[in-house]
Amino acid sequence: MKPVNVGICGLGTVGSGTFNVLTRNNKDINAKAGREIKITHIGARRTREDCDLTGVTVSNDIFAVVNDPNVDILVELIGGTTVAKDLVLQAVRNGKHVVTANKALIAEYGNELFAEAVSNNVTISYEAAVAGGIPIIRSLREGLAANKVEWLAGIINGTGNFILTEMRDKGRQFDDVLKEAQALGYAEADPTFDVEGIDAAHKLVILASIAFGMPLQFDKVFTEGISQIRPEDVAYADELGYRIKHLGITRRLPGKGIELRVHPTMIPQSRLLANVNGVMNAVVVKGDAVGPTLYYGAGAGAEPTASAVISDIVHVSRMVNSSYVSEDATAVPHLGYGEDHLHDYTILPIEEIESAYYLRLSALDQPGVLSRVTQIFSEAGISIEALIQKEPKEGQEHVSVILLTNRTIEKQVNKAIEQIESLSPIQGNVVRIRVESLK
Template identity: 45%
Template sequence: MTELRVGLLGLGTIGVGVARILIEQKELISRRLGKEVRLVAAADRDLATDRGLDFSDIRLSDDANDIVTADDVDLVVELIGGYEPARSFVMTALEHGKHVVTANKALIAKHGEELFPVAAEKGLQIGFEAAVGGGIPCMKALREGLAANAIESVYGILNGTCNFILTKMENEGADYADVLKEAQALGYAEADPTFDVEGIDTAQKLSILAAMAFGSKIKFEEVFTEGISKITAADIESAHEMGYRIKLLGIAKPHGAEGEVETVEMRVHPTLVPLASQMAQVSDSYNAVQISGDFVEHTMYFGRGAGERPTASAVVADIMDIASGFPDGIAHLAPPMGFVQSSRRDKPTMPMADTECEYFIRLMVKDKPGVIASVTSILADHRISLEALIQKERHASHNVPIVMLTHETTEGNLQAAISRITGLEAVEEDDVLILRKESAVA
C-alpha cells in the first residue's frame, strides 16, 4: 500500500490534535484513501512534556530543520505560527520537494505570494484550510464546490473572540471591558487581545478569502480594518431597537464591468446585520462565512472557528487531499488559491472612500437647542439623508446620545461630514461611533 510520510512542526494544542488524529484514526484514513498516512517525525522545543500520546514509533527532535530536510518525510505540517521562523521552514520544505500543510493565517496572508510560486514551479501543494474558519470548509467550498461560479461577495464572522464578546455584551447588557476580562479568563482572548479585538486576525483571513474568491493577489495590508473596542452596551441596545445586531464582519466584493473584476473591496469592521438574518444568529465563539455566486446564489458555512479538534480536523483533511494524489502527482487537485498560478492577477483594492453603505452614527452632544439642526444640516451638505434619528436619555454628564441611521452614501461623504460635525462645539469629539450596515447578508 502506498504511504505518505508526515513530519510535524509544533506539538502545541493543534499539533497534538493533528498527531492524535493521525495515530488514532489511522485505519479510517487508510480505508478512505486506499493508502497509508503515517506520522514519522515531529519537532518541538519542548520534548519533555507528556502529551498523552504514544510517540514511540515517531522520531522526535528539538530542531525543525531535521524535519524539513529529512529524506523520509514527504509532507511537512507547519503549526508553529507567526511569520518567522515559520516562513523559512516552509520555504526550506518546498525547496526539498515536500508538500506543506499549515494552519498559519498570518504566514499565508503575509508570505503566501512568495510561497505559492515556489510550490507551483516544483509541482507541490500547499494546504491551509485550517487557516480560515478552523474546521469550517469555507475555502474548500470556494476552491472546489463553487468553482463554476463568479463569486459576488464574501461575508464572514471570522473571529470567535469578538463574536463571544459581542454576544455576551448583548445578552447581559455588560460593558466591553468587563466582558473582555471574562473572555481572557476563559481563554478566548489573549492577555494582549489587540490582534483579535482590533480586527487584525479577521483582516488576515479576509485577505486570503478575497484573493481566492476573485483570482487576485493577497493584500492583507490594504484591508480596511476597525475593531470592536469602542462599542458599548448602549450601542448594541440601540441597534437592536432598530432591528439589527452588531457583528464584526469581514466583507469582500468584486467591482468591475460585465463580470470582469477590476477592483476588490475589502473591509473589516463592526457591522449592523438584520436580526432576521442567519448571520445574526451566529453567537458565542462560533464562526460563519457566507459566499454568494452568480449561479449558486447564497451559501453559508457555520461552525467552530478555532480549538484543537476542529482545527486539527481541517489540517488532516488537507493532508488526506494531498495523500490522495501521492506519489503520482497532484494534478487532480485544485490549485491552492483556486486559480492556476499563472492566471492570478494583482488587482487594485478599492479605496475605502469609494465604498457605499448605510451608516449607524452615535454622537454624544451637549443638551442645548440647535445641536441636532446643525448636525443634520452638515449631513445634508454632504448629500447624506437620514432613515431614522433617535435622541436617547441624558447622561449624568448632561450630554445626550443621538443615534442616526442614514440612507446609502459613500464612505468619503460620510467621513467628510463627520469631520465637520466633530468640529462643532456641542459635539464630544472623542465620543463618536460609526457602524456600517449590511442588508445583503443571508
C-alpha cells in the same frame, strides 16, 4: 501501496490535536485516503503526555523533519512568520508537500511561497488557516468555482465574537468580558491580534484572494477593532433590529475595485450570521449563480483545527495515490485561479467603500440642533433612513441622537461627521458603526 509519511513540526494545541485525531480515526482516515497515513517524524521542543509517540522519531530540531528524506508531507504548526517561512520554503525545495494552519504566513508570504511550490511541483495546503474546522477554502476554491463572487462576509475571529456575544446577552462592558475571555483561554495575554482585527485581516485576505482570484495583499486591508464598542451601542443596535458583529468583508464593486475591510458591523438580526454566537465562526459567500451560501463551525481549538489539517493531508494523499501530484501539482491552483490568470484588481481605500452607517452623537438638548445636523447630511447628499432622539438622562444636559444613513461612499460620511463634530452643541466625537444588509 506504501504509506504516506507525515512529519509534523510543532506539538502545541493544534499539533497534538492533529496527532490524536489521526491516531484515533486512523482506520477510517486510511480507508478514505486510499493508503496508510503514518506520522513518522515530529519536530518539537518537548513531547506531551496526551500524545503516545511510540514508534515516532522526535527531533528537537524541526529542520531535521524537513530534511528527513522519508517524509512526504510536512505539516507546519509552529506559527509565526520567520522560522515557519524558512521551514516551509525548505520543505518545498526538498520536494515535500506542505500542510499549514498558519494564516499570518499565508496572508503575508503566500504569493512567494505558492510560486516556489509551483516551481517545485508540490502543493501548499492551508484549509486550517481560515475559520478552523470549516471547509471554507475548499468550498470557495472548488465548490463555488462556477460563480463570480459578489461579496463575502464572515465572523472569522472567535474571541471577538465571544466578547460581542457576552456584551449583548448580558449588557457587559468590553474590558470586563475581555478579562473573562483571557481567563477562559479564548484570548491571549496580549489580545491585540484578536480584538483589533489583525487575525481576522489575515483570514480575510486569504478568502478574498480566492473569492476574486487576485494576489494576496495583506498590507491593503482596512482594520478596525471592537475595543471601542460601548454597551449602549449594542443596546441601540438591538432596538433598531440589528446586531453588532466583528466582520471581515470583501466585495467587488464592478469597474471600481475590491473592498477589503475588517470592522464592527451592524447587520439585521434576522440574518443567520447575526445568530452565530460565542466562539463560533461563519462565512457567508454571495455568488452570482448560487446566491448566498453560509458555512458555520468552530473557528479554533485543537480538534476542529486538526480536522482541517487532516483534510489537507487526506487530499494530498489521494492525489499522490493517483500519481497526480507528480504530474501536475497545481491541478487545483493555490488560489483557485491558475497562477497566470490572477486579476489585477485595485484594492479600494476605506474612503472609497460603500456602506450604510449608524451614527451616534451627543448633543445639547436645545432647539435647532437636529435641523443643523440633518442639513449637513442633506448637503452631503446622504439620505437618512432613521433618526432617533433619546430623552436626556436625569441630570444630564446632553441627549443621544442616533442616525441610520442610506448606502453612501465613506468619504461623504467622513465629511459630514467632521462638520457635525465642529457644531458647538455637539459634545465629543460622533460614534460610527458601518451597517450592512448582507442581502
